[in-house]
Amino acid sequence: MEKDLTVTVQRVLLRFGNDSEALVEMLRELNIELGHLSMETLALVADALKLPRSHVLSVASFYSMLDLEPRGKHVIKLCQDAPCHVAGGQEVWKALEHELGIGFGATTPDGQWTLLTTSCIGACAVGPVMLVDDEIYGNLTPERVRQILAQIADRDRAGGGA
Numbered sequence: 663m664e665k666d667l668t669v670t671v672q673r674v675l676l677r678f679g680n681d682s683e684a685l686v687e688m689l690r691e692l693n694i695e696l697g698h699l700s701m702e703t704l705a706l707v708a709d710a711l712k713l714p715r716s717h718v719l720s721v722a723s724f725y726s727m728l729d730l731e732p733r734g735k736h737v738i739k740l741c742q743d744a745p746c747h748v749a750g751g752q753e754v755w756k757a758l759e760h761e762l763g764i765g766f767g768a769t770t771p772d773g774q775w776t777l778l779t780t781s782c783i784g785a786c787a788v789g790p791v792m793l794v795d796d797e798i799y800g801n802l803t804p805e806r807v808r809q810i811l812a813q814i815a816d817r818d819r820a821g822g823g824a
């Protein structure tokens with residue numbers, strides 16, 4: 663896990679040429695990919711960019727779009743790669759934001775849902791696709807998104823919120 667985190671941080675920083683001028687954008691990308699910015703993540707960013715850790719923490723704390731808290735109970739990851747996008751991913755993206763009342767990279771205030779993106783998960787034939795926890799849902803439409811969210815919420819209630 664720690665190794666995965668290091669690789670993710672390096673990959674995102676590289677996307678911005680390891681340029682500390684793009685610190686906020688880097689943190690935003692990491693927030694979307696990871697669901698939140700842990701102290702460990704911030705330390706990796708600071709060390710890689712040769713910035714004081716206190717500076718990176720203060721930047722991460724300043725912007726409300728950046729989340730220092732952990733993910734929600736259910737983590738949704740919508741595939742954002744091109745095949746899913748052209749199959750209607752943008753509509754699904756909007757439906758998820760609308761239904762949950764949050765943007766990508768965020769967690770609902772009740773701690774139930776976290777909305778993230780993912781790259782291709784190899785199910786392009788049934789795109790748009792999302793993962794909810796470890797379960798794959800394909801052929802998504804806004805209506806199907808509403809049904810899936812309602813089913814999961816019902817399942818939670820039936821299970822006593824477990």
Ligand code: FES
Binds near residue numbers: 783
């Ligand atoms: S592009 Fe979305 S699953 Fe492959």
